[in-house]
Structure formats: C-alpha cells, structure tokens
Amino acid sequence: MRLKHSIPCIVLALTASCAVPSTPKRVSRSSIKTPNPKENTQNNSSVKNENSQKVQRVGKEIFVRQNIGDISKNDNTISYSAVVKSNLPGYNVSTQYLPSIAQNFRQKFIILHYTAIDDDTSLLALTQRNVSAHYLINAKEDNDIYLLVDENKRAYHAGISSWREDNNLNDNSIGIEIVNLGNKNGGQDMSAFQPFPEYQIKKVAALVKDLATRYNIKPQNIIGHSDIAPTRKPDPGPMFPWKRLYNEYGIGMWYNESDKNAELMRISSTENFTEPLSPSLILQFQKKLKDFGYDVLPSGSWDEVTKKTTLAFQYHFRPQKSDGALDAETFAILTSLIKKYPK
Numbered sequence: 026m027r028l029k030h031s032i033p034c035i036v037l038a039l040t041a042s043c044a045v046p047s048t049p050k051r052v053s054r055s056s057i058k059t060p061n062p063k064e065n066t067q068n069n070s071s072v073k074n075e076n077s078q079k080v081q082r083v084g085k086e087i088f089v090r091q092n093i094g095d096i097s098k099n100d101n102t103i104s105y106s107a108v109v110k111s112n113l114p115g116y117n118v119s120t121q122y123l124p125s126i127a128q129n130f131r132q133k134f135i136i137l138h139y140t141a142i143d144d145d146t147s148l149l150a151l152t153q154r155n156v157s158a159h160y161l162i163n164a165k166e167d168n169d170i171y172l173l174v175d176e177n178k179r180a181y182h183a184g185i186s187s188w189r190e191d192n193n194l195n196d197n198s199i200g201i202e203i204v205n206l207g208n209k210n211g212g213q214d215m216s217a218f219q220p221f222p223e224y225q226i227k228k229v230a231a232l233v234k235d236l237a238t239r240y241n242i243k244p245q246n247i248i249g250h251s252d253i254a255p256t257r258k259p260d261p262g263p264m265f266p267w268k269r270l271y272n273e274y275g276i277g278m279w280y281n282e283s284d285k286n287a288e289l290m291r292i293s294s295t296e297n298f299t300e301p302l303s304p305s306l307i308l309q310f311q312k313k314l315k316d317f318g319y320d321v322l323p324s325g326s327w328d329e330v331t332k333k334t335t336l337a338f339q340y341h342f343r344p345q346k347s348d349g350a351l352d353a354e355t356f357a358i359l360t361s362l363i364k365k366y367p368k
C-alpha cells in the first residue's frame with residue numbers, strides 16, 4: 026500500500042467505511058496538546074514524517090495520532106522488534122510506520138516445558154526436528170538463554186491443547202523449554218522428577234517476567250504444558266517451583282492460604298472424601314476444573330481424563346502430594362484459585 030493511500034483509509038474510518046470495529050480515538054479539542062500550533066490551522070492535514078505529530082484534523086474531526094509502540098502508554102502494544110512489511114519492486118511501501126490504534130499482540134500465553142533430554146540433545150531436537158519453542162533455557166550455570174523462534178512467529182511446542190476459551194495454544198503463546206530430565210523412572214511422586222537448579226530458576230524468572238510485562242500477559246495465562254494438555258504431558262512437572270515464582274517474582278498464579286483454609290473447613294464438614302467418591306462430589310469437582318480452565322467434561326464419573334487432569338493440577342498447585350486422587354485439600358485449593366482468578 027502506498028503511503029499516500031494510507032491517509033484516505035484513515036479518513037474512511039471516520040465514516041465507518043473501512044469495516045473497522047471501532048473508530049480512532051476521538052478527543053475534545055480543549056484536551057489536545059498540540060506540538061505544533063500551525064497544524065491545527067489546517068483543515069486536511071497530511072501525515073508528516075514527524076513521529077512527534079500527535080494530532081490530525083480531517084474536516085471538523087480531530088484525531089490523536091500516537092505512537093502505540095511507546096511503553097509509557099501501557100496499552101498492550103509494546104514492541105521492540107522491527108516492523109515486518111512487504112518490500113515490493115515498483116511500489117513505495119512506507120518505511121514510516123503509521124500505527125493504527127486498533128491492534129494488539131497475538132501473544133496471550135506463556136507455556137513452560139521441560140525437555141526431558143540433555144542440553145545438546147535439546148538444542149538439536151528443538152532446531153532440527155519438527156518441534157520447537159521460542160526460548161530454550163539450558164542446564165548450564167551461565168548467562169545464556171537461546172532464542173530459537175522469533176516471538177512474532179508460531180513455535181511448535183503446545184500441540185493439541187486447551188485453556189479456558191482457547192484451543193491450539195501454539196497460535197497465541199510463547200513457549201519456553203527448560204532443559205531438565207523430567208521423570209526418570211515413570212513414577213508420579215516427587216522423587217521421580219529432577220530438581221531445577223537455582224541458576225536455571227533465575228533465568229526462567231527473568232525471561233517470563235520480561236515477556237509477561239512486554240505482552241501484558243495475565244497471571245492465569247502463565248501455565249505449564251501439563252495444564253493445557255493434561256492427558257498427554259506432565260511437564261514442567263511437580264519439581265517446577267510455581268509457588269516460588271509467584272512469591273519471589275510475582276509470576277503466575279497462587280492461591281490465598283486463608284481462602285484455602287476456609288474452603289477446607291467448609292468442604293470437609295459437608296462432603297465425604299473417602300472412596301468411593303459420590304457422583305455429585307465428582308461432578309462438583311469436574312465443574313470446578315472446567316471453570317478454572319482445564320478441558321474436562323463434567324460427567325460425575327471418575328474417568329481417566331479427570332484423574333490425569335487432577336494430577337496435572339496437583340503438579341502445579343499441590344506438588345508435595347501429587348497422586349491424581351481427589352481429596353479435600355485439592356478441592357479447596359481449586360476453589361480458592363477460582364475465587365482469585367475468575368474467568
């Protein structure tokens with residue numbers, strides 16, 4: 026699109042002829058701070074090669090022209106990358122960015138993984154096979170963090186996946202693979218999994234914090250592979266320190282202890298958690314899992330999907346006792362999380 030053709034499109038937006046969902050931000054004239062008073066004397070001002078130009082008049086209408094790449098706007102449109110555009114022989118594709126206010130980032134989730142293989146094999150697999158992630162955190166005590174896929178492109182890390190209203194999370198997530206050998210003997214308890222060294226946790230925390238800030242990603246959208254694919258994937262597993270990340274770095278979700286204890290008292294006095302569990306209790310729990318974000322079909326029966334989802338939930342929020350069984354504390358933690366992070 027030629028630069029000179031961009032301007033009529035802005036004008037058309039005033040009359041809703043550009044099929045845009047909302048018109049540009051309209052402001053009262055008295056509230057406008059005009060960098061150049063002469064601009065306000067023009068009836069149909071043209072877009073100039075001045076990033077400082079904030080205001081444009083088109084007929085009687087006044088529009089704010091702001092650089093949405095400005096971090097101070099805190100409008101979920103912060104970008105440090107180059108603008109990707111067509112470069113067509115014979116056409117003047119604008120090298121000046123004329124940012125629309127009607128845009129946001131596609132990155133909505135941060136998904137954490139472990140590779141279950143060592144450093145060299147991880148790098149090979151994630152760069153030379155049909156699987157990838159945006160970032161790879163190695164297991165070495167150094168300052169390296171590897172970028173494998175441009176943040177603006179899709180990486181193949183999530184697979185068939187679901188969280189709350191979203192499916193196929195490769196489309197709108199940043200994937201971070203952490204080199205960790207995972208579950209070495211196939212057991213479910215903590216001792217089957219490998220710990221994450223301190224220097225690796227610090228790298229993960231710094232990277233997730235930066236991504237979450239730049240893309241304004243909600244705490245409830247910073248989750249593990251096991252959360253979005255609980256029937257298929259255990260990673261990042263019960264050794265991953267979600268609670269520490271929340272407490273020490275403000276990353277992701279954690280429940281309020283007081284909410285959990287109150288719910289624990291309530292549910293323990295009203296429900297019986299000894300086997301066999303009643304269909305009504307199972308149904309309540311399944312509805313809560315679904316309400317929180319997991320892809321569970323409430324049926325009232327303790328099926329394989331519910332069991333694996335319960336295990337995934339425990340890996341994240343009650344790792345010290347990850348057995349895939351429904352007990353009062355698991356129920357209470359889930360309830361308190363829904364209260365704190367409603368859809």
Ligand SMILES: [Zn+2]
Pocket residue numbers: 137138139182250258260
């Ligand atoms: Zn994974």
